Amino acid sequence: MAGGKRKENKMEYRKLDNVIVARIDKDEEILEQLRVIAIKENIKLASVQAxxxxxxxxxxxxxxxxxxxxxxxxxxxxxxxx
Known part of the structure; x- marks a missing residue:
């Protein structure tokens, strides 16, 4: 960690019609990031591929x-x- 600063990982996603494509960075919790997307996009039911x-x-x-x-x-x- 250069200069004592910790790199903050940021999951990114894009919505294309009814499909969401996400990139989850190393050390991010997969289920937590999926939960974030579901809340932001008001998703009640989904299928996940990875x-x-x-x-x-x-x-x-x-x-x-x-x-x-x-x-x-x-x-x-x-x-x-x-």
């Missing part, structure tokens, strides 16, 4: 028959392909 890289993340699934959430955490670098 390309890029991610590191140190948690994914999960909710098993409706058990009414229980299961999660798995991963360390390292991974590619997102959709």
């Amino acid at each position: 390309l890029g890289a991610i590191n140190d993340f948690t994914v999960g699934v909710y098993k409706t028959d058990e009414k229980k959430y299961y999660s798995n955490s991963f360390q390292g670098y991974y590619e997102i392909t959709s």
Whole structure:
């Protein structure tokens, strides 16, 4: 960090008709940035596709028959392909 200043990451997005394209910077939380877009654009339901890289993340699934959430955490670098 040159001069003791921290680089502030800024997610950017553009709306093209009913499609939103976003760029989320390194170290930004994906779900938080999607939440920001949803609030700003008053989105109630959406489908998300992604390309890029991610590191140190948690994914999960909710098993409706058990009414229980299961999660798995991963360390390292991974590619997102959709």
